[in-house]
Amino acid sequence: MTRFKSMKSLAVLSLTCMFALAGCSGNNSNSQGNVSANKGTNASASQNTGDSGDTQSTDKAVWFSSVSFWTPPMTWSTDPNTVQGAITEKTGLAFDFNIPAQDADTKLSLMLVSSAALPDVMTITNDVLAKKLIQAGKVWDLQEFLTKYDPQSHLLTDFPADIKQVITERDGGWYAYPSHMGSEDARKQYPPSDPYYEDGVNYRSNGAIMVNEKLLNEAGLKLEDIQTEEGLLAAYKKIKEMDLKVDGAPVIPLQVDGKGYQDTTLADLQNMFGVMPVDKDGVYRDRLLAPETKHALSFLNQAMNAGYIESGQLTMDTTAVKSAVMSGRVFSFIGNTANTGFSDQDFWVSPGPILSSEGTKPVMGKSLKAGGGWMQTYIAKSTKYPEKIARWLSFMSSDEGLRLHYYGFEGSDYTLNEKGLVVQTDAGRQASADFAKTGVFAFWPFHHIAWHDSKTQAPTEKTGADGLTAMQVQTAFGKSPETVLYDNSPLSLPADFIASGSKLFNDQEQIKVYREAQISKIVMAKDQNAFNALYEELISKIKQLGMEAIDAKINEQVQKQAKDLGVTLTGVNS
Known part of the structure; x- marks a missing residue:
């Protein structure tokens, strides 16, 4: 039994029922078996492939x-x-x-x-x-x-x-x-x-922190040294002070996921620091309103002010992010690892979740419902x-x-x-x-x-989309004993749940535009006082724009879906 499945006894996950995303009957009518396509052959396929009729x-x-x-x-x-x-x-x-x-x-x-x-x-x-x-x-x-x-x-x-x-x-x-x-x-x-492959089903996620093991060794560090927030920031400081270079260019302590960092890098830090979309009573709330989100933003702000992140990273496109990572001069990356090409290199590893200095538990939502x-x-x-x-x-x-x-x-x-x-x-x-x-x-x-x-045979080589490197990096978070896994299937809303053109829809759009601009200001705040002021402004403004009414509407649907699915969602931190 996997750890995920054994979590039924925890308050966070009570079940009666992807990117892991066939009928249940064992009668499989696909008669292709091990038929293979061979170059230059013209063998006819069975009718199950749809190869009957005129294809001349x-x-x-x-x-x-x-x-x-x-x-x-x-x-x-x-x-x-x-x-x-x-x-x-x-x-x-x-x-x-x-x-x-x-x-x-x-x-x-x-x-x-x-x-x-x-x-x-x-x-x-x-x-x-x-x-x-x-x-x-x-x-x-x-x-x-x-x-x-x-x-x-x-x-x-x-x-x-x-x-x-x-x-x-x-x-x-x-x-x-x-x-x-x-x-x-x-x-x-x-x-x-x-x-x-079972590990992939149960634990794999593109969102992760990955570290260049070559640079880790060059800095005299081990993976366990960077498993906490304090340890990771200390590693960044050491990398910066050592003035490490690759091909004459300075090492980048932290690469974020370009202009999409708010949906990836920030989201992954929120997971590491324990942000859930429900509070301790199971009531839905936007993750931005969770106290742990402030801590995730603070981490990025500290890294920016200390020079661990280059400000230009916040506007990079995916191609530029991939180029930076593939250059070998990035010490660590947080975000959507699928954007980086890392699986073609054999020196990437992940410490799993970075544990918050505030002692909150990292969380990972995966849907147990078919997608x-x-x-x-x-x-x-x-x-x-x-x-x-x-x-x-x-x-x-x-x-x-x-x-x-x-x-x-x-x-x-x-x-x-x-x-x-x-x-x-x-x-x-x-x-x-x-x-x-x-x-x-x-x-x-x-x-x-x-x-x-x-x-497919399980790989023995390190590189490749399903190679040992990719699987280690993308499952380390979920497999960590510190991570609390929860079933997030009740959180998937119908596409038109908030109708286009409605007041709530328009409020959502205004909040989206505002929050994107304000979060970047927060990340780039020059000192702690500016950070606090900009964060308080963010929370106040999104509430003024109608966030709480939107959350209340979403909560109605989430509670209905949770009941229908037999899933109990409870926040494990704030």
């Missing part, structure tokens, strides 16, 4: 995505020795990608209200926009779509029942194919191949190629299709071990790293966590 002629569909940083190969190759070409060979489809660099949701919304044809396939993350597409009758219910155009599809019998229920409750039907599935039902179908995925893929009713898109949807989600677009081609990109588990070759790892060119590992909307963890 190739049709080109449009695939829209609102995820601007998703970068699949923009020129679709029809060469069967490429991942894209193998997909075309199986389905008769090629794609033109439409991935706007900015304002993608707005652009799709304009298409929806204009006479312009919608893209054939739409992968988005905005639940409100998805609801507009559904209410306008522009996208298919997948049960109806597959029954009509690919009645032999494995998705009609093995799609995870718990995830389908979440999507149906959210959207009013099974309209979306979700990415990164990893629910209880998905894991019944695809059990983890190794305890290594509806991150990227949601919808099929337009206006598509001219419904049969081929149905076959494509079935193929991409089949064992054969997943193995193809996750890992490429057997023999060159991966081999199978004695247990039939995938082992990537060096060429395959390089192809994955170059996914924007090769297509290997590029099709994020179809990433399936449970399938991956079931079909």
Whole structure:
């Protein structure tokens, strides 16, 4: 039994019931087994992959995505020795990608209200926009779509029942194919191949502090020296005084997560210092109002004034953050580790949570309820190629299709071990790293966590997205005996819970703009007196703008959902 599951006896987590995100029945109709895609072959697939019918002629569909940083190969190759070409060979489809660099949701919304044809396939993350597409009758219910155009599809019998229920409750039907599935039902179908992956399910999170072990050793420090707030600040001071350099450039004691630091770096410090979105009575409150948030802000302010953080970091984009981290001159990073490229280097480690000098317990919320995925893929009713898109949807989600677009081609990109588990070759790892060119590992909307963890050999190398380095850094917080884990599933609100255009919605928008500007002022405050004044101004102003009324409204829904789920949420600190 994992520590997470054994927490039922604690006040913080009482259960009767992701990014961890298939039916419950053991009757899996996906008959692909260990079929693999091989370069240059033309073997026919079973009907469950949707490979029946005429795929000799190739049709080109449009695939829209609102995820601007998703970068699949923009020129679709029809060469069967490429991942894209193998997909075309199986389905008769090629794609033109439409991935706007900015304002993608707005652009799709304009298409929806204009006479312009919608893209054939739409992968988005905005639940409100998805609801507009559904209410306008522009996208298919997948049960109806597959029954009509690919009645032999494995998705009609093995799609995870718990995830389908979440999507149906959210959207009013099974309209979306979700990415990164990893629910209880998905894991019944695809059990983890190794305890290594079970740790990922139970404890993994992108949000973490990671430390450059080379610089740690150079400074004569050990990981246990920096597990407390006092110890970490002392390490920063020592690094600064030693004037350590890498390739002639000074070492950066602390790198924050660029212009998005408030949603990542600050949020992770809030977790380390024990901020929960409920108080000791279980009443919802915005995390900004928790006393521990002031302490998290104070930590950043101290680091800024001591020169441990460079002020320019607060406006850096993700590319610049990644470049700084990959340069080797960053001693520590706090924030979304997925933004850094750290998994390609073998010298990153994490001490777990940094323990607050105020003695509060670090907290980590994870949902024990099935999630509806991150990227949601919808099929337009206006598509001219419904049969081929149905076959494509079935193929991409089949064992054969997943193995193809996750890992490429057997023999060159991966081999199978004695247990039939995938082992990537060096060429395959390089192809994955170059996914924007090769297509290997590029099709994020179809990433399936449970399938991956079931079909893949646990890594023995340090580098790579699932390598030993990445797993240690991203599970250290959750696995720490100091961390209190709690089920945060009651905190997921319906997308339109506070209606657009309402007074509460407008108040939320005003608070968002104000708080972003004020928090940066607080972090850069010149001394303690200025810090205190700016913090008090923040709390006073957001209350004046209606924060407490918004929290009261959200609390009603949270309490209802907690009751429905059988979850008791109780703050463990303030």
